[in-house]
Amino acid sequence: MFSSQQSLHESEASRSSETMMMKKKKRKKSTKHGSGVPQEPRRDAGHKPRSDSQLRKAEAHGKKPCKSRSAFPEEPRPPTAEAHRQRSVEDHMKEAKKLKHKADATLDKMAKALCYLEAALAFVESAIAMETEPETPKSAYTMFSETLDLIRFILKLKNYTDPSATARERDFFILCLRCQSLLQMAMFRYRRDSALRYSRTLADHFRSSSWSVSPSVSKSSVASPVTSGSGSLIVPQHIQQAAASYVSITTLFLSAHETWEQADELMHSGSGLLRELDSSVSPLSLTASMISLVTYIRLGLHWIRRDTEPEPALIT
Numbered sequence: 381m382f383s384s385q386q387s388l389h390e391s392e393a394s395r396s397s398e399t400m401m402m403k404k405k406k407r408k409k410s411t412k413h414g415s416g417v418p419q420e421p422r423r424d425a426g427h428k429p430r431s432d433s434q435l436r437k438a439e440a441h442g443k444k445p446c447k448s449r450s451a452f453p454e455e456p457r458p459p460t461a462e463a464h465r466q467r468s469v470e471d472h473m474k475e476a477k478k479l480k481h482k483a484d485a486t487l488d489k490m491a492k493a494l495c496y497l498e499a500a501l502a503f504v505e506s507a508i509a510m511e512t513e514p515e516t517p518k519s520a521y522t523m524f525s526e527t528l529d530l531i532r533f534i535l536k537l538k539n540y541t542d543p544s545a546t547a548r549e550r551d552f553f554i555l556c557l558r559c560q561s562l563l564q565m566a567m568f569r570y571r572r573d574s575a576l577r578y579s580r581t582l583a584d585h586f587r588s589s590s591w592s593v594s595p596s597v598s599k600s601s602v603a604s605p606v607t608s609g610s611g612s613l614i615v616p617q618h619i620q621q622a623a624a625s626y627v628s629i630t631t632l633f634l635s636a637h638e639t640w641e642q643a644d645e646l647m648h649s650g651s652g653l654l655r656e657l658d659s660s661v662s663p664l665s666l667t668a669s670m671i672s673l674v675t676y677i678r679l680g681l682h683w684i685r686r687d688t689e690p691e692p693a694l695i696t
Contacts, residue, residue, distance in 0.1 A: 467505075467509065468509060468513070469506050469509040469510055469513055469516050472502055472503075472505045472506035472509055473502075473503075473506045475502045475505075476499050476500075476502030476503045476505075476506060477499075479495055479496075479498050479499035479502055480495075480496065480499040480530075482495050482499075483495035483496040483498075483499055489537050489538045490538070490549065490552075490688070492537065493534050493537050493538070493552065494552070494681060494684065494685060496530060496533070496534045496537075497531075497534055497552070497555070497556060497559070497677070497681060498678075498681060499530070500527050500530050500531055500534070500559065501674050501677055501678055501681075503523060503526070503527040503530065504523075504524070504527055504563075504670055504673065504674055505674060506523060507520040507523035507524050507527065507670070508520070508670050508671060508674075510523060520570070521567060521570045521571075524563050524566050524567050524570075525567060527563060528560060528563045528564065528567070531556055531559050531560045531563065532560070534556055535553070535556055535557075535560075540552060540553035540556075541553060541646070541649075547649070547650055547651035548651060548653075548684050548687060548688050550646060550649050550650045550651075551650045551651055551653045551654060551680070551684060552684055553646065554643045554646050554647065554650060554654055555654075555677050555680050555681070555684075557639050557640075557642055557643035557646075558640075558643055558664055558673070558676070558677065559673065559677060560636075560639050561636045561637075561639040561640040561643065561666065562636070562664070562666070562668060562670070562673045564632045564633070564635055564636035564639070565632075565633070565636045565666055565667070566670060567632050568629065568632040568633045568636065571629045571632070572629075574625065574629060575625075575626055575629040575630060578622045578623075578625050578626035578629070579626060581619070581622045582619065582622055582623055582626060585616075585619050636666065637666065640666055653680065653683055653684070654680070656683075657676060657679060657680050657683075660679065661675055661676055661679060662676075664676050
């Protein structure tokens with residue numbers, strides 16, 4: 381009797397022990413796979429490294445291979461005429477002044493130059509907006525002229541063609557020359573009709589004038605005699621003014637072509653970025669619009685910044 385009771389107790393104890401073991405295993409499994417415990421996210425999720433062919437292509441163009449293009453900001457979108465209509469002259473001017481003040485406070489010369497050129501593009505955009513907004517404090521011609529002065533200032537910041545200059549600095553120099561040339565062409569187009577009038581005035585005058593002193597010329601119209609080997613020629617004041625204005629306008633045209641040719645000659649000294657730009661967006665020409673200029677130069681600036689600024693460290 382006692383033996384059977386003891387056996388019964390041992391059997392119940394064994395079943396109780398097995399039940400407790402089963403419960404412990406379930407709790408461990410629940411703790412390990414339960415939704416209440418956050419799983420550590422993968423740090424490389426979504427990261428797509430550049431292929432070897434892309435890296436070789438970048439090196440062939442003289443650019444530092446960037447392992448993570450996503451680490452840099454998106455490439456700037458090309459400005460459109462509609463976008464310029466949506467933003468006022470004041471909006472573009474605020475942006476331009478903000479960038480110029482940033483450049484003023486920048487100590488590194490190359491970084492300063494990059495920021496100044498970015499500001500110059502914003503000033504160009506304000507001039508484009510002025511062409512469609514008649515009631516503005518300044519004319520588009522004046523804004524183009526002031527922006528041209530800023531470009532010339534940028535070119536004096538450092539010697540971009542020095543033997544010690546990097547290929548990226550020479551690329552930047554070429555972009556500045558393109559800007560200078562097309563700004564001069566834009567200014568010339570504004571004054572082209574005036575140049576034609578001055579040309580006809582001068583041609584008519586010298587066709588009918590004599591190389592001797594004319595007594596019929598009134599003193600009020602005479603500035604000063606021009607002396608030549610055989611005597612003096614009296615040039616009326618309005619003709620002198622027409623000649624000076626004509627030279628000033630045509631100099632814009634001639635200087636634009638000279639600057640453009642200088643940029644062409646320097647293309648071989650760059651890193652190949654300009655050729656890559658030509659294939660990515662429409663190549664610039666001396667008849668390109670100001671919107672095309674902004675699109676081209678802004679993308680070039682973006683690429684130069686991407687390749688010269690330190691690459692952010694990747695999380696592995």
